[in-house]
Amino acid sequence: MAIKKMGAQTVKLLNPPSIVSTGTIVGPKEGEGPLKEYFDVIIEDDLFGEDSWEKSESKLQKEAIKNALDKISFPLNKIDYIFGGDLLNQIIASGFSARDLQIPFFGLYGACSTMSESLSLGAMIVDGGYADKVICVTSSHFSTAERQFRFPLELGNQRPLTAQWTVTGSGASIVSSEGNGPYITHITTGKIIDPGIKDANNMGAAMAPAAADTIISHFKDTGFTLDDYDYIVTGDLATIGKEILLDLAKEEGLDLTEKHRDCGLEIFNNEKQDTHAGGSGCGCSASVFNGYFYNLLENGKINRILLVSTGALHSPTSAQQGESIPGIAHAVSVCTSLGKEG
Structure with a gap:
């Protein structure tokens, strides 16, 4: 019986998990914006020391996770699962990040909804007693997204006023069965x-x-x-x-x-x-x-x-x-x- 189901589309978690730590890292343009003081790391170069934008985005995820873990001095190998995704074909930013981290991995694709999707599934897994601590993480990168979904960057196409600027950045949440919230x-x-x-x-x-x-x-x-x-x-x-x-x-x-x-x-x-x-x-x-x-x-x-x-x-x-x-x-x-x- 689905005892946690409310109405048509909602679940109520009976043992609400806590988000005990978060990590953030963003690109130079984001670091010039109005929220710059709230990000853990602002990189100076979109390539982030890598030889491709895709590798840079994958590194962003790893750094966001590291930031979140460091804040609570929690070891990576004690994390039960990673729920992660991104915009790239076959979610390669997340996949290659998880390859390096060697933690059981659920790869998700919800396009730009993936942060809420990862928090949803991670919280349900913890609430259900299947894990004590999980990481929910997503990323995007202006240069990887633009050349995949729209135009080669080298063309310098004029963007219409309806267009949006893909954020270069990543955010990670550690969702835990123990904690004092949120x-x-x-x-x-x-x-x-x-x-x-x-x-x-x-x-x-x-x-x-x-x-x-x-x-x-x-x-x-x-x-x-x-x-x-x-x-x-x-x-x-x-x-x-x-x-x-x-x-x-x-x-x-x-x-x-x-x-x-x-x-x-x-x-x-x-x-x-x-x-x-x-x-x-x-x-x-x-x-x-x-x-x-x-x-x-x-x-x-x-x-x-x-x-x-x-x-x-x-x-x-x-x-x-x-x-x-x-x-x-x-x-x-x-x-x-x-x-x-x-």
Whole structure:
């Protein structure tokens, strides 16, 4: 019997695991943005001492994990599992990182929703008693993503105003059966929602309907209200997707205007840094959540957030074949105290 199931899409964790440590590392452009003080490491060169951008991204993951472990002086070989993913074909950044770390590995692909997906599955494994400590990690890199999904960087193509800037960065969470929070209490798994967008330079519009669907489902399933949350945090809808999300939610009687924050809008100063619509990529919500929002939770400045990482589930092949871009969004409820649990 699914005793932890709530409603159609949500589970309530009966033994809510703690996020006991996080690690973050970002690229130079991200390090010039408004959240720079919340990142553990800011690299000076996108190649990060490697001979390819793909190797650089894999190294970002390993460093984010190392940062998280070092903060609590916990040995890597005591970690039960790694849940990791990225944007690259066959998630090679995560796979090669896990190869070097030699920890049992679950490779995930949820596009830019992968941070919430990894936290969801990692928390359920810990809550279920299958592990004591797991690492949830994702990454992205501007240069690896651009040349895979859009254009060779050498062409210097002009980007439309709807385009987003893929974050170079990685974030890692250590999820533990023991700890004093922040706790993961509820997980709402998203459905694939396809609004029919075919423009690979308009990810916000492709993902916003999925974000709206998951957020609305979360409130229906749990009985929570907006008053129970300090923030509803999406992954990387940026300016265009944010507007669509707010409109769609309002149509369902949910006014997110005062509560909504988007990691793609937090990480860059769009006007000064010329990121057009804002940030994107797996590393966007990973670095902003594990850096900025985790800091707010850990220091008691906020009590509960709903992290809703958003993903566009397309590939170079599907785009070339004229397919639309399906969206997905997974929600994770994270709080500092276990007062109201829904």
